Each structure stands twice: as structure tokens, then as C-alpha cells.
Amino acid sequence: MGMTEEEKKYKGIIWTLSIIIPIAVAALFGINLKRMGFDVEPLGFLPPIYATINGLTAVLLVVAVAAIKRGNAKLHENLIKLCMVCSSLFLVMYVAYHMTSESTSYGGEGMIRTVYFFILITHIILSVIIIPFVLFTFVRGIAGAYERHKKLARITYPMWLYVAVTGVIVYLMISPYYTH
Template structure:
């Protein structure tokens, strides 16, 4: 299939997913009733999400390292694995929002402000990262390396920030699960 034809399919699909995913998560956050599909306790999902986020951060750093030294095959493999972990995270996160009520943050003082700054930037950048990752992956996998490089300069630090702050949110919320 010609690249132009692929773009006519992939670009609208990426844009659609970039809108649908954050809207779906937002809707699920405000469900009037929860449906604990797997019978999981409220603390189970956050730990799993923190492990996935931490692993994603490590994979992103490894992928960046291999890109810097010119080992593009390993770079691709690490980045694809980070993408897969992020997809697993997203599915698990959606299930957790359906299953469990939100847990409020109970911290006080300056730690409360730090927590909410981290949380708000994490949430905003989580929505922004969806199209960035999808376009970056698409451009790299279709051999559009110049476009891939241009968007990856934005994608990498934002994706890494989202992964690391996901772990920080878990650590700061740990006493309240």
C-alpha cells in the first residue's frame, strides 16, 4: 500500500483515537455506579499501574539510549515494548475506573500542593501524549524518519514525564489506598 494511502487511513484513525480515549476516561471517572468486574480491591490497580509506568519509563530511557548510539533496531524494539505497556496500562486504567470509586488524596500542607501540581500536569499531558505517541510510532514504523524525529523530540520528554509522574502519584497516594 502506498504511503499516501496509508496516511489517509492512519491519520484519521489516530485523530479519532486521540479524541475518544481521553473522553472515554473522563466519562468513566464520573460514572454514577461502579462495576467491579474482577472483584479487585481498590489498591490492586494503582500498584499495577505504578509498575507499568515505572517499566515504561525504563524502556523509554533504554530506547532513547539505543537511538543515541545508532542501534535503531533495539531502539525500535524498546519503544514498541513501551507502547505495548502503555496500551496495557490504558486498558487496565479503564477497567479500574469502571471497577472502583476514586480514592481522595488525604495529604495536607505543601505536600498537597505538590501532589495536585504533579497530578494535574500528569492528567493534562496524558491526554496530549496519546496523539503524540501514535503519530511518532506511525511515522517511525512507516519509515518516515524525518517526520518521526521531529515529533519524537516532543513525544519522548512528555511520555517520560507522564510515566514518571504516574509512579509519583502512586507513591503520594499510597497511604490512602
């Protein structure tokens, strides 16, 4: 079965967002308003909030999958929409934090440093890769292309869950090194 009309309608938007979002985040990540002379307060309170949002996203994803396995499609859909809102909120807070605060260097040494950077790098790479997967999976679901939705969701779900969980792990590993 080919793409539905709804999928075709959103295809260009999804690919555009999948390119623009990582580029915008990378560009904004390099902008520090304080260093540019703006009188802004560092938003150092945000990391535990956006880490909690990542954790909440992970829990909601697991509950959403459980809901669909029990046949509760409406709950599944609502939870996935909430996951998308949470991921969007995370992104806004993450960028806001980095635009107003100095980056924190990881201070761990030895093997734990290697583990930290492995988790961080895989988290970052998958957080970029996941964007079109989430959006296409979502559109397939709302378009009623359930078999194609289910097939793609089998790839999307573990990646999204990994990004959400490793976001929390990265925060927990670096939080002792924050200076505020």
C-alpha cells in the same frame, strides 16, 4: 518533505483515537459498577501494578532513546512497541480499577498537597495531549519518515517520559491513603 502515504493512511485513525480515548476514559471513570448494583470485587490490587507498568514504561523509553543513539534502530522500534503495549495495559487497568473501586482522596496537607495536585493535574493533561504525539511519532518511524520522526520525537519523548514518571509519583504519594 510532505507526509508519506502511510502517514496519510493513519492520520484519520490517529485523530479519531486521540479524541475517543480521553472521552471513553472520562466516561468510564464516572461509572462505578459496584454503585450500579453489580456484584463485582473491587480491583484494589491494581494500583501498584499499573504504577509499576508506568515505571517500566519510563525505563523502556530511556533505553529506547539510548538504543537509537547507538544506532540500533530495531531494538529502538521494539522497545517503543513495548512502551505502547505498557501504556495500553496501564490504561485498561486504570479504568478497570476506577470502575470497581471508590476513588481515593489525597490526605496530605499544606505544601505537599499543592505539589501533589500540581503533579496530578499536569500528568492528566499531558496524558491526553500525548496520545496523538505518540501515535504520529510512531507512524513516522514505521513509515520511514525518519527526519520528521526525529523532529517530533524530540517533543514526544519528554512528554511521554513525564507522564510515565509522574504516574509513579502520583501513585507513591496517594498510596498511603488507599483503603482496601
